[in-house]
Amino acid sequence: MKSPKIAMRSLAVACLGIVAFVQAQNQTIQVQVGGTENESGGIFQFKPSSFNATNGSVITFEFSGNPGNHSITQSALSNPCQPMSEGFDSGWVLIPTGGVTPNPLWNLTITDDSNPIYFFCKQLIPSPHCAAGMVGTVNAPSSGTGSFNDFLNNAKQTKDSGQGVGALVGQGASxxxxxGPLPNGATLFGTPAATAVSASSGSGTSSAASAGGTSSANAGSKIQYDSRIFALLAASMGIALM
Structure with a gap:
């Protein structure tokens, strides 16, 4: 029979092993949103663009593009540049020329690692970012159907991006x-709802309830209109929205 001291040591080692296992499972992964013209891959990129993450892992998206106006919007393999019904969405985050300090962050927690997660940037200016290759995957196969390269090739064959506004809670991640934070100069457009009932991938409208509990049936089309009005205003002021 083990002495009480040996038993306590064994229990302590077992507990440390459990803690180490949990920490290994719950990762924190940093992803750069956007880049610079002089950077490898240019301004239309998520970096890294493909990675694996277990349940409970937190993906921290850093809006570091300078300048940049990007989103993280969930989509599907077969429809890479259209917001997924009931998918997650960060909204558009504008970073002006010269950058801001600190960079805005968006934390996305993986809730179902059994299926691949696909996402894209839905910005249209100066050209659709999704078709330019600004897409990403989580837990996608390394090759073949459903892989990052398969998703990327599908995206590059599209000509436009849907503008529907999703929600904070998506499919497989939330x-x-x-x-945030949004320091002076950084702006959030198309604020996502807390949860969504559905999000039309083609019409740019959403039937989600807003975070404040009011109906936003025309939120997607309104945000699309507002985004383009903002683009015209920005152009008149000499602001490049990347």
């Missing part, structure tokens, strides 16, 4: 808050 966020608890919108991107």
């Amino acid at each position: 966020a608890s808050a919108v991107p």
Whole structure:
């Protein structure tokens, strides 16, 4: 029979092993949103663009593009540049020329690692970012159907991006808050709802209830209109929305 001291040591080792296992499972992965013209891959990129993450892992998206106006919007393999019904969405985050400090962050927690997760940037200016290759995958196969390269090739064959506004809670992953902080100069457009009933991938409208509990049946089309009005205003002021 083990002495009490040996038993306590064994229990302590077992507990440390459990803690180490949990920490290994719950990763924190940093993803750069956007880049610079002088950077490898240019301004239309998520970096890294494909990675694996277990349940409970937190993906921290950093809006570091300078300048940049990007989103993280969930989509599907077969329809890479259209918001997925009931998918997650960060909204558009504008970073002006010269950058901001600190960079806005958006934390997305993986809730189902059994299926691949696909996402894209739905910005249209100066050309659709999705078709330019600004897409990403989580837990996708390394090759073949459903892989990052398969998703990327599908995206590059599209000509437009859907503008529907999704929600913080998506399929297989969710966020608890919108991107932040938003220091002077950084702006959030198309604020996602807390949860969504459905999100039309083609019409740019959403039947989601807003975070404040009011109906937003025309939220997607309104945000699309507002985004383009903002683009015209920005162009008149000499702001490049990347």
